[in-house]
Amino acid sequence: MPPTKDADEKSIANLVEKYIDENDVMIFSKSWCPYCKKIKDALKSAKIEFHSIELDKMDEGDQIQKELFKKTKQETVPNIFIKQQHIGGCDKTLEALKSGRVATLLNPPESERKHKKVDNDDLDSKDADEKANANLVEKYIVENDVMIFSKSWCPYCTKVKDALRSAKIEFYSIELDKMGRDLSLFKLLIYIFIYYLAEGDQIQNALINKTEQDTVPNIFIKQQHIGGCDKTLEALKSGRVATLLNPPESEKKHKKVENDDLDSYDYDLIVIGGGSGGLACSKEARSFEKKVCVLDFVKPTPIGTTWGLGGTCVNVGCIPKKLMHQASLIGEYVHDSVDYGWSQLDQARQHSWSKMIESIQQYIRSLNFKYRVDLRSKGVTYENSYGEFLSPHRLKLTDKKGKTKEITGEKIVVAVGGRPKYPDIEGDQQYGITSDDLFSLKYDPGKTIVVGASYVALECAGFLHGIGREVQIFVRSILLRGFDQQMASKIGDYMSTIGMKFHYQRIPTRLECLEEGKPGKLRLHYRQTLESGEIEESYEDCNTVLFAIGREACTNELNLDKIGIEVNKANGFKIKTKEEQSIDIPWLYAIGDCIDEQTMPPGQPLELTPVAIQAGQLLAKRMFSNSTIKMDYYNVPTTVFTPIEYGAIGYSEEDALSKFGEDNIEIFHSEFVPLEWSICHHRDQVKTMSYCKLIVDKNTDRVIGFHVLSPNAGEITQGYALGMRLGATKNDFDMTIGIHPTCAENLTTLSVTKSSGDSAAQEGC
């Protein structure tokens, strides 16, 4: 007789109960279900074993699903139970994983466990025993720099001991399987009273109480719990063992205060900041299969501008800047076109700000998307949250909606970059904008005053002028502080010649809004020091004021003080590092614009994307493998994308003179005319302004400074950077055959020196 419906249901119910009882982690799943796959992947990552059955592949699958609904009111898969407790579906289980609830369910803490052991035994004598064992364990840990609780037959214990011997690190170990009353170690004589009570098992219990680790080998170094074989090998590799045994000066000071380390961490690496440096470092770390999290959050500008993943370069730096520079160059080519035979292009020429912004922003958004997908496909966890330190290794994350959570990282890299400064005058944040706003500005900026003489100021002024907007530049003292000043003044000459107005010694004092609008009408009040020495106060009216007076690192709101790091205004709030590691905290690293790095050449800080990227990648390699390759901050090529571009590698003339002395250097230079400009009437006044120079160390003939002012200087300089890296001499440059006709070839034919006093004007074709 076929079983009745009731009997059927009962047997299904029993089957479900059996699955739930017999498996610590039970997943009722379906083979094609993506959420089932997601939660299984997450559990595998967390090294949590589970059992799952695929209901779509079972005859009774439907009935089981019905029974689950009866039991839990949940009709979907995955349906998950842990230690017989119903957790829920994918989201609820992920939540439980993250909050630690899963761990707690699978490994109930001490108090619960003690409770379990103590049945009918006399509590008093058990307590005394446990106390004695705990004391014994402490004695071992304190008296030995490297202490291994081991078992003689355990292969992992053997493995880690061999590794330590190879590394010539002395250790002390006791074999818990051989401990008991018949043990005859020398130390037995000393601790015989305690020993009489102690057995290997009890010591192992004491270790479990202390470290929540129930396996051997259980290893302590300088009283810090390291873990088992794998963790100790890892610590050996990463240099942590060496550091613990031989702490450098600053760490010794730090140790007196408090033991920073935690027993376990959510992540091997947390990177704060998803810009050029942060993304490169995090992805590189993944190639060592570390658990990595990247935090990225953009605090909106005073007028509300924000942007997506990728940092300054992608969103409000290099990328949109270069595209707008290109927009202005195209405008210039249109002027050139007449002499090349094109007709009417010039008359028809007009520029739409909104169309340019639309094209550029669409591209930037595609990059934001690409980076999100890239992080995901490389297995980097991404949190769109603002991170702040709560205590060593621990960060509080706050998302867009204000929701918070905490995460811990064994190593943390700060890559928060910087943001533009405001001058701290009335109306600055209310009515003024910075580069953060300019590249997505929803309205034509119109007549613009650029305040500042940084490369940002000059590049922005340059392309705004190039696309046809009236531009004035307010300079406090000199152009491009930190750069070669001869080159800086040539840039200034070029820009004034093509129509931009520079006002020197002019400092803004107040920004007033005359009329609201997009753009509105603004009045910028200023104080000007005249040539006579008098001070004049006046104002200039315009549509837009762009502040580009410098940038500061975004370290102020990280709560760095909670981990013992101070930053101050004197160096732009940057974090002091040596080889990208904090000089105060060994587990804290930093890369990119936010660092004050000891191994960088003094003077001009290298706030550049490629620098941050390479530093980040090399750092990840050093953190997670036995690489020792350090970042080389010397001979980093740079280019300023002003209307006439300026490329440089190595020393400025001022720095070379001060370091080597006038007698030890020779400077070769030449003006030249870019062939493409030679037939263009509209370039008449500027065509001889291209210029290049090489600074040579007389004693070695090595070229120590490379400078070129020319169209396409960026492309030119990149190629020569390879030569500089390989230590090229002036003779190497001379023996390199040029490509004709180019601007770049001029670097191969320099013969006139500054010291000769001869004219640097170009000869020949």
Place this chain on the structure above:
Amino acid sequence: MASCNKKLYINSYHELKNVIKKIEKDKRIFVFFSGAKDTQGYSWCQDCNAIEKPLNEIVASLLPSNGIFIECSVGDRASWKDSNCLFRKDSQLRLTNIPSLVEWGTSKRLTENQLYDPDMIQILFEDD
């Protein structure tokens, strides 16, 4: 959430362009490109068959409220492999492989194995 959105089934390039023209400007349009199905409902494209159920599940739960989901067939194998295929030649779309999920009017797209990952799809659906 997603329940109130119609799913649209499109079978040709021209039909796709016409339908999209008529959609309100404030909507975000997501188009899933796959190989044509036979009368049994199976496509000549194996990957497309495998992805269908999981993808529909994910889209059903993650599609934003202002999102429209369109399933568009690129035709039979021969039409798709032809370099003159209109989906390949469209200057904005430039479709190169199927199955693909694309946000129309942007360069954002996911293909093949990426489509099995709900987190990836979430990235595509996220508002800028």
